[in-house]
Amino acid sequence: MSEPQARVTPVPAAQGQAMGLLALVSCQVGLHACTQGARLAAPLQALQQGQGAFAVGVLLAFFALVPAVFAIPAGRMADRFGFHRPVRVAATLSLLGALCGALSGHVLALCATAALCGAGSGFGMIAVQRTASRMARSTAERISIFSRVALAPSVANLVGPLLAGVLIDHYGFRAAFLALALLPAATLLIAGGVPRELIARAAPAATAPPPAWQMLGSPAFRRLLFINWLVSTSWDVFGFALPILGHARGFSAASIGSVLAAYAVASMAVRLLIPLVAERLSRRLMMVGALGLAGAVLLVFPSLGAVWAMGLGASVLGLALGAIQPAILASVHEVAPPGRQGEALALRAMSVHLSMTTMPLVFGAAGAALGASTLLGLMACALALGTWQARNGSESHADH
DSSP states (O other), X not given: OOOOOEEEOOOOOOXXXXXXXXXXXXXXXXXXXXXXXXXXXXXXHXXXXXXXXXXXHHHHHHHHHHHHHTHHHHHHHHHHHOSHHHHHHHXXXXXXXXXXXXXXXXXXXXXXXXXXXXXXXHHHHXXXXXXXXXXXXXXXXXXXXXXXXXXXXXXXXXXXXXXXXXXXXXXXXXXXXXXXXXXXXXXXXXXXXXXXXXXXXXXXXXXXXXXXXGGGGOHHHHHHHHHHHHHHHHHHHHHHHHHHHHHHTTOOHHHHHHHHHXXXXXXXXXXXXHHHHGGGOOXXXXXXXXXXXXXXXXXHXXXXXXXXXXXXXXXXXXXXXHHHHHHHHHHHHHHSOTTOHHHHHHHHHHHHHHHHHHHHHHHHXXXXXXXXXXXXXXXXXXXXXXXXXHHHHHHHSOOO
């Protein structure tokens, strides 16, 4: 007999919702910053011990592959138990991963660090996104909430590597991993500030629940996954092509880094602004406009010859890609079957993690054969197709 299916009620809109949302975002910052810090520390320690590029590649693959494998179970756990149990599991995995790195620098221990931290971050992200979507009472409020949740990875990408790098330089790898372990430990404490869902258990079902893959039968859901993949791949292509173009033009590492920083600042800025105008934003306009703008930037980017021009282009790209993610997450919530938002978000996360694992190999081969400029042009064409898909999807699924 299969396990009982959970029937969940929405998270109530309480007076302390703002504090609950702050706790929710803080939980993801703790988990994601631990993983991003480990992504810096583990490969550096492996290289310091004489390991080659292959070992580093394996380490980085563990960070993406393991959360992809466990995404569906994580989504089902979030649907069945709400926020707190999955996040306790996530924080425990991340904590154990950081401690593995602190206890041993052996390459197998570092692989365990990568697997556990990656799994913890993936588990936590799905639970956070699902709970955030259930805090909202309308599409506009959902987009506003997701824009705040989307700040968590940006903050974590700054905090985690910076913390790890400074501690490695001054105190060594063990101190860095011990400090990273404090971040998921803090998540365990902060999670208590997130309101609890009221979960009513339904009677045991006579048949097993439908598989998560069944959602792929929905044209609207397939469109969202495709658009989400385009957004993720656009950033990966940009991150791949920028060092190649910058190096060919003789730019310094600091100059190339400043272009990347311009992207990050713009991405964070637009996510801070969206809540102020969410009530007046059309989801169709956000998705179609952002995809079209991103495609235009990638198309002209190879012709930008000065650092300031490349920084301006990166800023516009950051505005476009930063604005579209909240709209995608809000749409996933609405097209998912009732009570299965966690599984839908898990499928989205799985596609992103698998893309992160495989696409760099594709970029390397395509870049060697065609050149970075051609690769950016092909990505711009793909975004044009995504714009058409977003327009059709919006026509068939009206904003609420």
